Amino acid sequence: MTFADFRARIPAINSWLLAGVFFMIPVTVAPAYWLTALILVLWLIEGRLGQKLRALAAEPLVWAFVAYFAVFALSLLWSDDLSWGRRLLGRQYLFLLFPLYLSVAQRGHFARYVSAFLLSVTMCELLTFYNWAQLHVWPELPDGIRVDKGADDTAPFVDRILYAPALALAGYLSAHRLLFELTSLRARMPYVALFAATVFNLLISGGRAGLVGFLALLTMLAFQRLVRRPMLAAGVAAALVGGIVFGGYYGNDYFRLRMDRAFDEVVRYEELPKASVSQRIVYAANAWRVFAEHPLIGVGLGDTREAYREMNARHTPKWKPAWNPHNHYLYVLTAVGALGAVALAAVLLLPWLLDAPPDGRERVRRALPLLFIVICLFESYLMRSNTTLMFVLFTAASWCGVRGRPA
Template sequence: MTVGPLAALRSRIPRINEALFTAAFFFLPGHVAPVYTLSAVMLVLSLLEGRFREKWALLRGDSLFWIFQAFFWLFPLALLWTEDMAEGRRMVGRYTFFLLSPLYLTIARRALLPRCIAAFLAGCLLAEGLAYYNWLQMHVFTDWPAGLRVAKDPEDTAPFVDHILYAPILAWAAYLAARASLAGPPLRRLGCALLTVLTAGNLLFSGGRAGQLVFLVLLAVLVFQRFARRPLLAGALSVVLVSALLTGAYAGNDYFRTRVDMAVNEITHYEESVNTSAGLRLTFLMNSARLFAEHPLLGVGTGDYTRDYAELHARYSPGWLTTDNPHNQYLFVLSTTGLFGGAVLFAVYFPPLLWRGRRDSVAPLRTALVAFICTSCLFEDYLWRSNTSLLFVLFAVLLLGVRSRDGQAPALR
């Protein structure tokens, strides 16, 4: 029996979408615009493929689907008590990748994990090569042609996104590379070890202090995972390794030392450090906590943070700069959607797959992903930022979705 061209195309769509899904990981350290295009193509192909009943059966049995949709629709719901609808719609758009997560959940599966990690690390390697060139051009070979650089901060060496986004992505890449260097064929281990060193070096001069702290946390997580049966040894090794890295970086890198000294001085002399980086962040945190305390149940609404914060800011910190976000994901969600939103955010970070303590070959990666996003979000609204939001959604559907569990996923092919 001859198979028609449409039927032949439909049979190939799962493979095509898997390739497109894998390709999306490559763009995580760069511009995310290509991922919107890839997602649109995946959506069209998925609609053409059909099998909606099977896909719905998969999604409705996946707790991550319900959690991510609850998180996204939380913000349109909070428009009901928002006065600034234009700002509210802009805020809702920031969480688009959570809305797209059902599409990714029907494509992602456990077998794709090595390919997706390889694509992500390849994208990071490209970005790091450009960043190293920029650093050399800025500090050593000043007669070289200017490289591809972000124009936001004169000290930024990242090629595509500023250090606020770039550094946490590097921290996650360094963890994955370091973990891969501990097992496998010798040549592969050596390559991953070199990539770990290269990534850590880029992180050192990236200027992203939050990313550097996240890297140290992930390094400690990796040590505990490697010596899981000897927790005292793991704790001692973590302290020694982190201390050695901090000491070495502080003594051997002027840029890192200057950034650390500046942060310490601004924090210890907070009230005199008006409108400095660390001083502003502390002000944002304290005022946002006050804003949440005044609206604890439902928050101020999706679009009213900027306006209500400015009013509270005028009472408590006149003379300081105001903001449109607290640079802390926890306080951002709590101040705009209240305790109700905070409960949903908790489920985003700790879905049922983690509650049940499922142990399999990717369980360490799940733990590390949660450590990564929970630590990162202490310093920035990283679920509100494009690259890091996309990174979390893509890795979450791959590691925490129903098809990542051995023998438990409904078959789609």
């Protein structure tokens, strides 16, 4: 094989490597970084850099993702604690990889990327089932592969905060294949099983944000499938959401315990300074106070921790201070103010405003931002490695080869 032949094969090689990055989403991101580094080296060796850079410069989403990172980097100029600021900025570097992923992804290989992700989720679900059985049914079984975060976590590699959003997207994608891509019963049956297993995993995972995000996606899916019959779609969505919630509540003790506990903590949050939901209510209130005092450009990424601590000491001294308000909107507002809000709105809403042809990916392009719009109410998910990687990768894969224009 000549060097020219090797360079000609690089796009195909990089597409397979990119599928490997998708596989890492619910597992661990460390190998994803190594795979990405290899993709970058091959991308450079392939050449045609001017052509590729011009193509990327024509993509509105590239500018939105880079600008989002740049706003946080710029905020270090008005931050006193640069060490903490650089540490938090490191959680945003994945946004800078979006142009590379967009350039490498191939629109004809979208099914491959989805399959790699679903295969990884399936593996995690099988391990989760074993962990759940070992914890609740057959405690005499040997310990399985289980994340060391909490005594009741059943996920194998990441805790429920990161695991449940991946399950939510996997549930949507498996149902999407059932409804829009597959026709034969034989081809559909594995995805019926995967969808059912994913719903059960969501109920036993304890990840409440992921479950809420999944229910939002399920509602969207009903309207996507019954686009010409909105009343029927609303009824189907209500039946599905109600069936999952009530079935989970009355059929699973752990799910019922988590739901009852959440309700109790909302009602009595002032009496429960160590409870999870109570802390989130207080964190949100204090973060909003920080933003109200610094509305335009925030306190700067590096000074968020100290600003939260000071506001906590002033208003809620019984609570342990937070370094993260567990709400991505408030995280952005406190760090970079209204400037950051504009950047975040571009990242989340631009996929809704750009026009694109119906190529089989159009429904996923709308579903992904909806998932993050919902779950970011409950956690700073676009500064968490696994979920940020999921958002960046699927946005790149669903928009590659499409030159968006404002609708």
